[in-house]
Amino acid sequence: MGNRRYDSDLKREAVRMVVEEGLGIREVERNLGITFGVLKGWVQKHQNHQDAAFSSRSAPESPEAELKRLRKENERLQRERDILKKAVAIFSTDPHRYSGS
Structure with a gap:
């Protein structure tokens, strides 16, 4: 099926569940239907860039x-x-x- 795209809101919510609620990465991936291994990268990106990590930089x-x-x-x-x-x-x-x- 190729690469899946996730919107910024889903990324922020998934990262929040890991960072603020202390849920496990695999558990959140499974619960939200996120491809295995993707959320770990989002969490790392968030830790490096905070809220700017998932802002939309592309033109509509x-x-x-x-x-x-x-x-x-x-x-x-x-x-x-x-x-x-x-x-x-x-x-x-x-x-x-x-x-x-």
């Missing part, structure tokens, strides 16, 4: 670029939905088949 995207990005994301989400639909169909045909019973 053009409407055309946003539309292209959203179409691509929509296609990805539709593919994921289709996969999940197929999985539900497979597992709902015989519930005992995959339960280990």
Whole structure:
């Protein structure tokens, strides 16, 4: 699926949970659905740069670029939905088949 992008608010909240609440990095990653190993880098970046660590430095995207990005994301989400639909169909045909019973 490539590199995942996380918004600044999620990054700040995840770092806050580790730094202020004392939660474990892996636990926060798992709870927030963050790719394994990413949060450690955010925490280090925060310790070095504090609030400036996650400020947006890039210009807002053009409407055309946003539309292209959203179409691509929509296609990805539709593919994921289709996969999940197929999985539900497979597992709902015989519930005992995959339960280990």
